Amino acid sequence: MKKILFTALVAASSLVSAQGIDFGAKAGVVFNANDGFWEGMDGVSKAEGSTGFQLGAVLRARFAGFYVQPELLYTQTTNEYDKGKVKKKSMDIPVGVGKRFLGIAHAQIGPTFSYYFEDKLNVGNFVNASQDQFGVGYHIGGGVQIKNLMFDLRYQKGFGKLTSEFVQGSSKYQTENTPQNINLSVTYLF
Structure with a gap:
């Protein structure tokens, strides 16, 4: 039994090391397509x-x-x-599982975990009284890799709605939205 486990461990480690691990730096544009609303004392707007x-890093x-x-x-x-x-503002952790094909193309899908650490309203002196801080969603996308550069197009959507509440004196506003983004990015692999 020990020989089988040892052989499996050696085979798995050599497979991973033979195939490789890449690290990279990523930057991109996010097109936000939220379907939320704003609700306050003066009505509701979409x-x-x-x-x-x-x-970030990859x-x-x-x-x-x-x-x-x-x-x-x-x-x-x-x-x-x-x-x-x-x-x-958020820290996102997408974990994609993917496959390369045609030599340069790739496709992936997976969950996205998000920590929202700041919502800021640009009207008046409103204070962010509360906000949902954690979100879970999914992403699906694809792209091409040319040498050390990866170009990706990805659709990302949250599973639930996020709310934030803003207050100023007796005025109170609440926003609610389902995160939904299209990300266009480039990654440099070291």
């Missing part, structure tokens, strides 16, 4: 998405013709409402 950005482990790609990304987006804008 959200419109806008363009944001993301920066690790890609290749094995048996597939790869696993966890990432750590700082993401900043904005939701636009009739009454103002809410800037959202």
Whole structure:
């Protein structure tokens, strides 16, 4: 039994080391397409998405013709409402499982875990009284890799709605949205 386990461990480690692990730096544009709303004392308005950005690090482990790609990304987006804008900042951890094909192309799918650490309203002196801090969603996408550069297009959507509450004296506003982004990025693999 020990010989079988030892042989399996040696085979698995040589497979991973033979296939390789890549590290990279990633930057991209985020097109925010939220379907949320703003609710306050003066009524309700629907959200419109806008363009944001993301920066971070990528690790890609290749094995048996597939790869696993966890990432750590700082993401900043904005939701636009009739009454103002809410800037959202988060740390996202997408974990993609993918496959390369045709020599340069790849496709992937997986979960995305998000920690939202700041919502900021650009109207008046409102204070962010509360906000949902954690979100889980999924992403699906593809791209091409040319030498050390990867170009990706990815659709990302949250499984649930996120709410934020803003207050100023007796005025109170609440936003609610389902995170939904299209990400266009470039990664440099070291």
